[in-house]
Amino acid sequence: MVAEIHWIGGRIKAARENCGLTQQELAERIGIKYGQIISTIEKGEREIKANELYRIARALFKDISYFLTEEETEKVYRVIWRGEKSDKVKEKEAYFIEKCEQYFHLEQLNSETPEIGLPQFPFSFRNKTEGFEKAESIAARVYQALNLGPRPGIILSDILENAYKLKIWYIDLEGAGSAASAMGDFGPAIMLNRKEAPWRRNFSLAHELFHLVTWESYLRSESNELVENFADKFASVLLLPAEEVKRSFEAKINKRSVSYIDMVNLAREFYVSAEAFLWRLCWLGYLTRAKVTDLLDNDLFKRRDREAKAGIKWEEFELPKRFVRLGVTSLIKGKLSKGRLANYLEVNIADLDMVLGRYDFDLGSLVGGEDEISVRH
DSSP: OHHHHHHHHHHHHHHHHHTTOOHHHHHHHTTOSOHHHHHHHHTTSSOOOHHHHHHHHHHTTOOTHHHHSOOSSOOOOOEEEESOOOTTHHHHHHHHHHHHHHHHHHHHHTTOOOSSOOOOOOOOSSOHHHHHHHHHHHHHHHHHHHTOOSOHHHHHHHHHHHTSOOEEEEEOOTTSOSEEEEEETTEEEEEEETTSOHHHHHHHHHHHHHHHHTHHHHHHSOOOTHHHHHHHHHHHHHHSOHHHHHHHHHTTOBTTBOOHHHHHHHHHHTTSOHHHHHHHHHHTTSSOHHHHHHHHHOHHHHHHHHHHHTTOOOOOOSSOHHHHHHHHHHHHTTSSOHHHHHHHTTSOGGGHHHHHHHTTOOGGGSSSSOOOOOOOO
């Protein structure tokens, strides 16, 4: 029993440090006043109560079995971040990985693990000129492989999530960064800031996709400041295919000029930010870098951009719809308990019906009755 207490304490300490939390911060999250109590638990000097362990597991984004089952080595996943990182990174990464593992568990319960994987492309991150050309070439190949059509931004997330089983999480990143990506036993995954506008999230999604399709090369190379620039070029080319942008933009040209409102409306049409659209026009030769910079600082242009966004509403579901659907399907098949489903959806079991209603599921109508049909096989 003493050995078990020491083992659990050690696992708690490892999980806490992995989240970047102090003992006092963990104590406060589970309703304990003093961090010293966490210290005695981690040292195995105090027996931990079952309800305390449950609260600790929730606070550290771990299944309770993590603290009770001994494993020789703990899995460590590489997470690539976009944007400035803060001290919140470790905690967000721990949450991200936990949700990906839950997602993968639901896929396994429903035999919906990926049948086709994301393509992998060799890439050298050292040469600037060759890197930009290669990023553009890869974007064109991914565009064709995913069959994204004239407006890729509108369908990109659906294709990645449903055809390629990419795990896309919309999370309040609280300054931790704009987005992140990871690859593991659970497959490819991306974390986006749900507080950002959808057109900015969309660009981040395409940006992170670059990291995933060059993942093997990235892991073998030394990271440098060019990596994010290559990812931005890939995202721009993928979301704004040259021929479609040229056709749409030239249709708006009148006497060698285009109105501000037409440009920002085209950005909305392609489901990207006005800034991303302007830089694509620059790369296609329609605008100089100086003009793009001037426009982004122009008060009237910024007002037209705000006007184009006015009235646009978007869904802000906190959990992926496919993740919720797999959870409900597992419940119906009897492979997942209501309590486990509530835990995966991060709600109290008493609120499960209400939360599922937000995702258009009526739990009361989903259980009971004959639910199978025989088929020829």
